[in-house]
Amino acid sequence: DAGITQSPRHKVTETGTPVTLRCHQTENHRYMYWYRQDPGHGLRLIHYSYGVKDTDKGEVSDGYSVSRSKTEDFLLTLESATSSQTSVYFCAISEMGTAGNEQFFGPGTRLTVL
């Protein structure tokens, strides 16, 4: 299994509070991704990174920011959590960004915003 961990695994927070989710990899892969999974929507890309300090927006980036100061860590921040951000968040990594390259997924973080 690819070495990907996510923390915390579960979190309950209140509307308006900031939240940071962490993804840590031990594979030294260049690309890292944050997805959210919601019933009826599959997985949707929030942000991705193609190197240290290099990030870009995905399909559903509003209300989220990311940072990558080290190859192994990719942080997702909800500046002011809303109930619509209740979801399961998955981090993924990929060695290359080409079409045929596999992405490896972490175990997920279940976030509940009350």
Add this chain to the structure above:
Amino acid sequence: GNSVTQMEGPVTLSEEAFLTINCTYTATGYPSLFWYVQYPGEGLQLLLKATKADDKGSNKGFEATYRKETTSFHLEKGSVQVSDSAVYFCALNYGGSQGNLIFGKGTKLSVKP
């Protein structure tokens, strides 16, 4: 734009039944196609992939063939087991410099003994 459509579930089968989960796609260029599986409480795992037309991906008894003429990548297994109960996602990667995956909405499979 690029998109993936897969059959809605849930799908309930008896053990040893034949499985087909339909997946069609819309994409510019020549995407790679994937099937991921998610077991309860876990992240996604790659089940199989195909990177060009007419390629067949296979793993653990599952197969899917990249059909460019019908823009399809249907997942099949000849004899399902209870342990195959999971959610299955079809996805495409249209390339570019980011390798972003676009997912279908997922199909939940339940296999009864």
